[in-house]
Amino acid sequence: xxxxxxxxxxxxxxxxxxxxxxxxxxxxxxxxxxxxxxxxxxxxxxxxxxxxxxxxxxxxxxxxxxxxxxxxxxxxxxxxxxxxxxxxxxxxxxxxxxxxxxxxxxxxxxxxxxxxxxxxxxxxxxxxxxxxxxxxxxxxxxxxxxxxxxxxxxxxxxxxxxxxxxxxxxxxxxxxxxxxxxxxxxxxxxxxxxxxxxxxxxxxxxxxxxxxxxxxxxxxxxxxxxxxxxxxxxxxxxxxxxxxxxxxxxxxxxxxxxxxxxxxxxxxxxxxxxxxxxxxxxxxxxxxxxxxxxxxxxxxxxxxxxxxxxxxxxxxxxxxxxxx
Numbered sequence: 001x002x003x004x005x006x007x008x009x010x011x012x013x014x015x016x017x018x019x020x021x022x023x024x025x026x027x028x029x030x031x032x033x034x035x036x037x038x039x040x041x042x043x044x045x046x047x048x049x050x051x052x053x054x055x056x057x058x059x060x061x062x063x064x065x066x067x068x069x070x071x072x073x074x075x076x077x078x079x080x081x082x083x084x085x086x087x088x089x090x091x092x093x094x095x096x097x098x099x100x101x102x103x104x105x106x107x108x109x110x111x112x113x114x115x116x117x118x119x120x121x122x123x124x125x126x127x128x129x130x131x132x133x134x135x136x137x138x139x140x141x142x143x144x145x146x147x148x149x150x151x152x153x154x155x156x157x158x159x160x161x162x163x164x165x166x167x168x169x170x171x172x173x174x175x176x177x178x179x180x181x182x183x184x185x186x187x188x189x190x191x192x193x194x195x196x197x198x199x200x201x202x203x204x205x206x207x208x209x210x211x212x213x214x215x216x217x218x219x220x221x222x223x224x225x226x227x228x229x230x231x232x233x234x235x236x237x238x239x240x241x242x243x244x245x246x247x248x249x250x251x252x253x254x255x256x257x258x259x260x261x262x263x264x265x266x267x268x269x270x271x272x273x274x275x276x277x278x279x280x281x282x283x284x285x286x287x288x289x290x291x292x293x294x295x296x297x298x299x300x301x302x303x304x305x306x307x308x309x310x311x312x313x314x315x316x317x318x319x320x321x322x323x324x
Contacts (some may be wrong), residue, residue, distance in 0.1 A: 004030050006069040007082055008054050008101065009076025011035040012217065013174055016043060016114070018073065021219045023047055032067060035076075054097035057104070064108055071226065072116045074101045080274055082181030083142040094145035102152055102162075111163040113226055117151050118170050119143040119183070123277040130279035132239050132286050139277050150237045157236050166227055166237040168245075170211035170282060172218045173302060175309045183274045184210055189249060191306045194254050194261045195314060195322050203268035209280045213242040214297035214305065221293055227292035235290070241282035242295035243302070253303045258322060263299040273283060 005022050007015045010033035022031045023046075023105045033043065034052035043049060052063055064072070076097050083090035098114065105112040121130055122137040136147050153164035171184025175191075186202050193200035213221075221240045245253075251263045287293035297305065314321045 001070075002030065002068070003071060003084075004067060004069050005073060006032045006034065006064060006067065007073040007075060008034055008052055008060075008097075009074070010049075011039055011043070012075055012077075013035050013172060013215070015073075015075045017174070017176065017215055017219050018075075018222060019047065021223055032063075032069070032218055034063070054100055055092065057100045060100060064104055064110065069108070069110060072101060072105055072112050074112065077115075077145075078142065079182040080117075080119050080140050080142040081183055081185075081271055083145075084140055084241045084270055084274075086268070087141045090141045090145065094142065095148060095312060097151070098145070098149050102156060105164075106156060106160055106162055110150055111165070111177070111226075112153070113165050113167075114149050114153060115220065115222075116146045116166050116168040118168060118278050118282070119274070120146040120150065120168060121277075121279050125279060127279045127281075129241075129281040129283035130239065131283045132221045132235055132237065140274055152234045159219065163230065164236055165225060165233075167221060167287075168237065168239045168282070169218060170213045170241060172215050173306065173315060174215035175306060176215075183271045183278070184212065185210055186247060187245075188248070190227075190254065190263070191303075191310050194258050195307065195310050196320060198258070198260050198322050199262045200251070200263070202247045202263055202265050203271050204247055204265070204275055205267050205272060206251075206263075206265055207246050208272070208275050209244050209246045210278060211241055211244045211280070211282045212273060212302075213240070213295065214302045217242050217295045217297050220296075221287075223290060224293065225287075232290050236285055238287040238290070238293075239282040239284045240295075241284040241288050242297060243279045243299050245270065245299055249299070250303065252308055253299055254307070257307050260322070 028047040032048045078090040156162040
């Protein structure tokens with residue numbers, strides 16, 4: 001039986017890298033990437049890409065049936081900070097879009113992966129560490145829609161046997177896609193600034209500790225979780241962790257390579273309030289026990305990898321680079 005993947009919202013921070021990893025394992029033509037934006041030329045050349053809007057149920061159904069899809073990965077969402085600025089649109093994409101995907105998965109016997117987030121917790125959740133099961137009550141539309149997704153998926157799993165799988169991602173750090181309006185985006189921007197201007201202005205306080213993860217660990221966790229036999233899963237939604245750090249700590253680690261880095265802090269009230277309501281650390285002991293999750297990158301490895309990769313990228317694009 002052929003496994004065919006469809007990634008909705010595939011041009012964000014996560015979709016393209018996941019497609020690359022899945023294509024290596026399952027074959028280029030067996031992974032279809034989709035979004036409502038035009039992809040860069042190299043994405044068009046790298047494998048199947050189609051236009052798909054998660055709000056257009058009929059067209060989505062047509063794509064799933066015509067391509068005999070078996071796994072649906074639902075990456076379409078408006079992130080935390082952006083969602084607060086446009087609640088009506090966030091509600092539409094994050095909730096109505098999810099309902100379309102859930103209905104299609106049920107109707108066509110698809111297996112479904114939907115990411116959740118550190119943002120699915122709120123100020124009344126235990127923060128250090130936060131377990132898989134606890135009070136959530138988030139304070140952003142993004143978080144509220146993700147809790148709704150976790151619960152709907154679990155409900156449909158118990159009621160109709162839907163193979164629904166969900167991972168709560170920490171802040172994900174990557175080079176290839178620009179930050180997309182999340183609260184942990186500073187942790188990507190600081191590397192670009194360190195190598196270009198040597199100065200980063202941070203929108204969070206220096207002591208704001210948040211869970212973070214290198215993107216390759218995030219992709220690997222996703223694929224390993226999707227491949228885990230169903231009988232091993234004691235939950236449908238799992239926390240996954242790698243490290244937790246503050247802006248000050250990541251700046252200090254970068255200074256081991258670039259001692260001149262200057263960081264100034266001017267907390268943005270929206271993002272700081274969001275960050276203060278989130279957990280400081282994830283307890284991912286269930287993921288480690290049930291399906292063998294283990295991260296490869298700690299802070300040290302993350303920093304040297306990010307600096308090395310952004311450095312090569314800037315050099316190849318003919319941009320100025322501060323010397324290491």
